Amino acid sequence: MVRPAKLTKRDQKFIIRKFVKNPPLSALTVYGEFNEKFSTSISPETVQRVLRAVGLNGRSARGKFFVSAKNRMLRLSFAKSMLNKLETYWNNVLFADESKFNIFGSDGRIMVWRRRNEELNPKNLVGTVKYGGGSVLVCGCMSATD
Numbered sequence: 001m002v003r004p005a006k007l008t009k010r011d012q013k014f015i016i017r018k019f020v021k022n023p024p025l026s027a028l029t030v031y032g033e034f035n036e037k038f039s040t041s042i043s044p045e046t047v048q049r050v051l052r053a054v055g056l057n058g059r060s061a062r063g064k065f066f067v068s069a070k071n072r073m074l075r076l077s078f079a080k081s082m083l084n085k086l087e088t089y090w091n092n093v094l095f096a097d098e099s100k101f102n103i104f105g106s107d108g109r110i111m112v113w114r115r116r117n118e119e120l121n122p123k124n125l126v127g128t129v130k131y132g133g134g135s136v137l138v139c140g141c142m143s144a145t146d
Contacts, residue, residue, distance in 0.1 A: 006040060007050065014038075015050045023112035023123050024061070027051075051113055061110040061126040062119055087144075096141040 007015075011034075018030050027047040035041050051057075067075070110126045118124055 006042065006046070011038065011040065012050050012054075015047055016054055016056070019051060019056060019113045021123075023114055024110060025113070055115045056113045057116075058111050059114055059119070059124075061112045061124055064125045090144045094141055094143045096139065098137055098139040100135050100137050102135045 014037075015030055015034065018033075019025055027044040031042060031044040031047050034047070048058075112124045114121070114124045
């Protein structure tokens with residue numbers, strides 16, 4: 001004999017919609033809001049169970065530097081202008097990059113509820129800044145010629 005479901009499809013959609021709109025929400029927050037709005041009382045584990053049933057899992061949010069809309073457009077126009085450059089042009093270019101490594105662990109971890117392969121969705125990202133203490137900056141470069 002199977003126990004009848006405590007949540008209706010409408011209740012489940014309410015929970016799912018909350019996390020799709022705002023992935024960093026915690027199950028405790030939605031559980032509290034659900035219990036205030038509806039006559040059925042549930043536990044935080046019920047919220048997590050509903051999310052896992054539709055493929056949403058708790059994952060650590062990826063960090064990504066903030067780029068404004070204006071700078072995105074400028075970057076795209078620059079990339080398009082470089083498409084038709086001759087090979088001789090690239091022989092005179094030096095590509096350089098740098099990476100920051102924290103000495104004292106990570107800058108913290110933010111969890112989000114997301115589906116598989118949605119890690120780069122802007123809702124699932126956490127903005128980061130360069131001004132954290134205790135880090136090492138490593139620089140490197142490469143060119144088309146020796």
